[in-house]
Amino acid sequence: MGGNRVFGPRPVLLGHRGCGRGTVGGYVENSLESFLAAVDLGIDWVEVDVRRTRDDHLVVAHNPTDDDGVFYADVTGTEATDKGALRLDTLLAALPPGVGVDFDVKTSMEDATRSRARSTMGQLAQVAKREAGKREVLISSFDPGALDIARELAPGVPRGLLTWLDFPIGQAVAAAGHLDVQVLAPHWGSLRPNEIEHRPLEYVVETVHNSGREFLAWCPSVAFAQQLLDAGADALCVNNVPKVLAALHAEPARI
Template identity: 80%
Template sequence: MFGPRPVLLGHRGCGRGTVDGHVENTLGSFLAAADAGVDWVEVDVRRTADDHLVVAHNPADDDGVFYADLTGTEAVARGALRLDTLLAALPAHVGVDFDVKTSMEDATRSRARSTMGRLGAVARRAARARPTLISSFDAGALDIAREVAPGVPRGLLTWLEFPIDQAVAAAAHLDVQVLAPHWGSLHATEQDQAALLRPLDYVVDTVHASGREFLAWCPTLKFARRLLDAGVDALCVNNVPKAVAALALEPAA
């Protein structure tokens, strides 16, 4: 999936929030991430009321208006980036991780008309032109992805401090190609004390032994070094310029 060397993915472009003047999930942020030297970008995908796909992390915009209630034209007028606009502008050598954000309204739609269902054709086209991954916190959406984009690799995202033992087993038995836990699942917390956690290299080795690749998201730079030493395949990072400079990874072949 990611190649023989670890790679970096730009979280929401150049990083969460505003990084070097670039607001997350804007075209400028993604292009700046590519210019900074990341191999991949992570792209939040949402569906509008009329089946357009836009790039947005939250279900609603800053005014509290839900994208599921807007047309694509209305969403763009409110500042959302159309997914097709991003893919047309992004350099072809940059991989795309589609982080599909299931909406509540998907419960009332057929699988084909869900957010993931609408992404299928887009992901298939993207995979012919660039490295491509479909990821989601929603295991049901990943099952839909298997149907609508069968040749595109899938990744299971897990939430903040989600138990890593369950995540590793779930990724294997959902038969996804990538496990993408938040870095908070990989160190001791108040709920998961150190004595109850396997060593980090054991976790990564188990993921690899199950036939999956390991993508950790949003670690601190200090913890990112530990993850690289443990053998992870990819890191989704905030503040791309700082991460590229600090981690000094060779670009993927």
């Protein structure tokens, strides 16, 4: 593979929404406490869900709505934080510079009616450029259009194509190979044997590498995480950070 690597010479682990989806070790996902706990445990990177509010503030939230069903795109940043949402700038100020950040940018429907610069990705681009001067950074999204905005507005920041649950892995690999991205990030369900398409993990990862991209799998089980590392995956975005770290550190030569 040519050029600069995103994840470095060894496989890295990313804490999904901090310490993991839901509540892990008493820490609620996408809370400042969850991210800092993951850092204390020794995680390499954190995966951060990013959404835009009505007045163009960026908050850390996975779903388009809060617990009351109110869309973040319909409220102000102050209203969102008053209801418990974490401001992205608050998180970044608290994270040590040695911790990498994968910005998982969540496009909203309303982005379709906004200019590229005022879309969710457009708002995030400036933040990502600033953070790239302090730490390792990746911008990822399920939305290829948003990744094109990132390419335009934050050209020096690596980009990753996320693919959805059980998305056909052949299509994912081919798509990433012909998009201007540096990382393919499929859900681990796409990599399990199925009746339609089954390639060995080693073949999939090798093909991604041969296309000049790096390979990040998200949310694998603990057992499958080790298989992915053995197959040459560059990074894993994991749930239940304490459990995964404990299991993988039992085999230190492999991580």
